[in-house]
Amino acid sequence: MPFERVRLERVRLEPWKRRPELAALALLLGLLMMLHSHIPNIAGVGSLVESLLPWFGVYVPVLLAGALWRRSPSAVVALVLPVTVWLSLFGGLLTDKSHPGGDLTVVSHNVGAGNSDPSGTARQLALSGADLVALEELTDQARGTYEKGLAKAYPYHEVRGTVGLWSRLPLSDTRPVDVVQGDVGPLARTKPPESAAEAAAEVRALRTTVATEHGPLAVYVAHLGSVRVMPSQGFWTDSRDFGARALTKAVAAEPNQRMLLLGDLNGTTDDRAFHGLTSRLTSAQETAGNGFGFTWPAAFPIARIDQILVRGVRARSSWVLPETGSDHLPVGARVSW
Known part of the structure; x- marks a missing residue:
């Protein structure tokens, strides 16, 4: 028998093997995604896993390629999980x-403290x-630029600390929401604010009422604290x-049943830290979007940490806007009554 024919016969007759290590990896991947809420949040590991949960799907084609290359039917079957x-x-x-239609269009954007082109x-x-x-992330230096650039299109606006809302409709009952006081950890406030200006600069959330033709709408704008990788504390x-x-x-405690929450929450809606919010509010992207709507970092988005959450109104559509000078992408949604 010719040499080439013998080699082909051997390739053709080589049996598929179990390869239990590949099957075990496939099962482990499935269990990790299925039981993610039970992962202890030691050093923030649970939050980190949940923030990146959609990307665990990337391992499926990698394991499938390995299963086919190693000729392991058990690994292929295990990938079903x-x-x-x-x-x-x-x-x-x-x-x-x-869906088409809607009564109100909203946009939220972390404009970035390091934005080199706030005017643009x-x-x-x-x-x-x-x-x-x-x-969100308005600085004292850039605030005037945004006020000037948005004044013509938006006759009403309110700013508290580093967050603000610009509106075509009248605003009232605007007040700060304290999401900073009581902070703990390596970035904790070491002493009380020494002046009104210093206290105002620490405000990272506000609540206001928008007067719409359908009645009052409560709107919250928030920029929650940063998530950091600390050498001694892990994912902080x-x-x-x-x-x-x-x-x-x-x-x-909000009495108005119609409300929006707009802002940079520094976390995805899969993160356990937001269960209290997501149990009361609905994500516009999840109910009326197309795709994951990742927003950060702008150059290569891997997570949606900029959110539009609603209650008492219905999201009709949700999208991500083109890149600006910020390290975040803006997000938009159309809502209806």
């Missing part, structure tokens, strides 16, 4: 759930056609988590 779990968690985001960012936001524009979320609890308390 992670595929099923991933689709149950995120399959709904793969379809376009947007303001122009882009003014051209968005939104009725409400929420801005204390500041963000305190803010999430404070915001949840404010939302729970």
Whole structure:
């Protein structure tokens, strides 16, 4: 028998093998996604896993390629579990759930303290056609630029600390929401604010009422504390988590059943830190968007940490706007009564 024919016969007859290590990895991946809420949040590991949960699906084709290369039928079968779990968690985001129409268009954007072109960012936001524009991470130096750039399109606006809301409709009953006081950890406040200006600069959330033709609408704008990787503490979320609890308390006490929460929450809606909010509010992207709507970092978004959450109104569509000079992408939504 010719040599080439013998080699082909051997390849053709080589049996598939169990390869239990590949099957075990596939099962572990599926269990990790299925039981993510039970992962201890030691050093923020639980929050980190939940923030990046959609990306665990990337390992499925990697394991599938390995299973086919190693000729392991057990590994191929085991991959049914992670595929099923991933689709149950995120399959709904793969379809376009947007609908035409709506009564109010809203945009939220962390404009970035290091934004080198606030004037250009303001122009882009003014051209968005939104009725409400929420801005986070406003600096004292850039605030006047945004006020000037948005004044023509938005006759009403309120700013508290580093957050603000620009509106085509009248605003009233605006007040700060304390999502900073009581902070703990390496970035904790070491002493009380020494002046009114210093205290105002620490404000990272506000609540206001928008007068619409359908009645009053409560709007919250928030920028929760940063999440950081600390050498001694791992994935540090204390500041963000305190803010999430404070915001949840404010939302729970809000008397107006129609409300919006706009802002940079520094976390995804899958993160356990936001269960109090997501149990009371609905994500516009999840109910009326198309895709994951990742917003950060702007150059290569891997997570949606900029949110539009609603209660008492219905999201008709949700989208991500083009990049500005910020390290975040703006988000928009159209809501109806």
